Amino acid sequence: MQNDHVTFDRNAVRLHRDRAARTLGSVSGILDEAADRLLERLDDLTRTFPLALDIGGRGATLPGLRARNIEVISTDLSFRIARQATPPAVCADEEFLPFGAGTFDLIVANLSLHWVNDLPGTFAQIRHALKPDGLFLASIPVLPTLSELRDSFSEAELAISGGVSPRVSPFPALRDCAALLQRAGFALPVVDAETMDIRYRSGLALLRDLRAAGETNAVTLRDRRTPSTALFPAALSLLAERHTSADGTIETPLHMAILSAWAPAPTQPKPLAPGQFTTSLNDVLNDDSSRK
Numbered sequence: 001m002q003n004d005h006v007t008f009d010r011n012a013v014r015l016h017r018d019r020a021a022r023t024l025g026s027v028s029g030i031l032d033e034a035a036d037r038l039l040e041r042l043d044d045l046t047r048t049f050p051l052a053l054d055i056g057g058r059g060a061t062l063p064g065l066r067a068r069n070i071e072v073i074s075t076d077l078s079f080r081i082a083r084q085a086t087p088p089a090v091c092a093d094e095e096f097l098p099f100g101a102g103t104f105d106l107i108v109a110n111l112s113l114h115w116v117n118d119l120p121g122t123f124a125q126i127r128h129a130l131k132p133d134g135l136f137l138a139s140i141p142v143l144p145t146l147s148e149l150r151d152s153f154s155e156a157e158l159a160i161s162g163g164v165s166p167r168v169s170p171f172p173a174l175r176d177c178a179a180l181l182q183r184a185g186f187a188l189p190v191v192d193a194e195t196m197d198i199r200y201r202s203g204l205a206l207l208r209d210l211r212a213a214g215e216t217n218a219v220t221l222r223d224r225r226t227p228s229t230a231l232f233p234a235a236l237s238l239l240a241e242r243h244t245s246a247d248g249t250i251e252t253p254l255h256m257a258i259l260s261a262w263a264p265a266p267t268q269p270k271p272l273a274p275g276q277f278t279t280s281l282n283d284v285l286n287d288d289s290s291r292k
Contacts, residue, residue, distance in 0.1 A: 006117045007170065010077075010095070012218035013115045017078035020214030024058055024081070027213045030198065031060035034256065035110045037194055038139045039064040041260055042106075049106035049135065055094055055126075056112025058213075062086060070106065078214070094122050099129040106130075109138040111256075114171060115218060123184030133265035136186065138258075139194070142174045145255045148243045149206065149235075156234035157227075165223035169215070177257045186261035187268055194256045199249035203236035206252055 024031070035057065042049070054061045054074045058081060065072045074085040075092040082091040092098050094109075094116050107126050116122045126136055150168040157164050172180075174193055181189035200206045210216055243250050262268065 006220055008115050008117050009218050009220045009222075010093070010115070010117070013214075014077050016211075016216050016218060017076065017214035018080045020058075020212060021078060021080035021084060023212035024214075027209050028060065030196070030209070030254070031058055031111065031213070033196060034139055034254070035060040035064055037196075037256075038108065038110050038137055038258060039068070041137055041258070042068060045135075051104055052106040052108060053099065053104045053129065055097075055107065055109040057108070057110050058112070059085065061108055061110045065106075065108065073104075097122075097125045097129060101128050102131045102134075103129050104131065104134060106135050106137070108136075109140075111139050111141065113138060114141050114169065119172070120180050120183050123180060123186070127185050127263050130263035132263055133268060134263045136181075136259070136261050136263070139256045140177065140259065141171050142177070142193075142255050142257045143171050145171050146252065148239060148250075148252060149203070152203075152238040152242070153231070153235040156238055157231055160228050160230055160234060166219040166221055167217050169217070169219060172257075174255075174257050177259055181259060181261045185264065187264045189259070189261040191260075192258040194258050196254040196256070198252050198254055199245070199247075200252060201249060203239040203250060206239075206250065207232075207236075 039061065049068075049070050052065050052070045052072045054065060054072050056076050057074060058076070062072055062074055062085065074082065074089040075094075075097075076082040076085070076089070077091070077093055079091040082089045090098070094113060095118060107130055109126075113119065113122060123136075130136060146168050153167045154164045157167075174191065178189050178191045181191070200209075240250060243252070245251050
């Protein structure tokens with residue numbers, strides 16, 4: 001596959017995460033909160049999950065899974081992050097998961113799949129690695145996450161150089177996520193919206209956190225040249241001017257899609273096919289007893 005056919009430079013993603021292995025502690029509050037919101041979906045279920053795969057959790061997802069008495073195998077694209085995880089851990093690419101069919105009862109991905117080029121393909125591999133009736137849980141940043149930063153950089157760069165280079169990762173829309181799960185062959189897909197209210201004293205603090213989390217620009221078509229020295233001050237000035245709230249902080253909410261879906265199994269409930277129903281909706285609506 002040619003580089004101009006893919007959205008993300010996976011080698012750059014890996015290098016960014018390698019660098020972030022030393023700094024993840026400074027953004028643990030955000031990662032932990034996202035993991036808590038994701039894993040609380042497990043508390044509504046009566047069944048158990050003996051073995052789980054944690055994809056790219058960066059240390060935030062593992063404690064919550066083990067607190068629920070779930071045995072966990074962790075993976076990360078970065079060898080340095082994988083080496084820091086509590087064993088067992090595997091350095092693995094989300095685009096080429098090295099697990100056999102029906103291995104896991106549960107697969108969890110907390111804010112780790114938005115740098116994947118072929119998301120439907122990765123979803124299909126996840127479904128393949130799940131046991132029948134196994135559960136897939138994921139949180140994915142969606143639009144309009146970082147739209148404030150993206151717009152500020154675009155406007156500043158256009159004014160300075162007359163052109164625009166992608167400097168913030170593109171994100172899917174919330175409405176796209178359920179369709180992607182269905183395309184990958186999952187059953188009973190559910191997508192919920194969650195928003196984390198995140199605020200910064202300055203735009204520079206936001207950029208520092210993105211770097212600390214391994215979330216800096218890895219778009220394939222990014223401009224590899226050193227940007228003008230005027231670009232970052234101009235972009236951050238626009239960000240502060242337009243998005244500073246009354247308390248003096250810059251609002252940069254994290255919009256997440258919370259995905260849950262099941263690997264198909266014969267025991268799962270299925271909708272009736274057309275013609276299989278026994279009661280007409282018209283009869284129900286016209287039944288006086290149903291209104292009492």
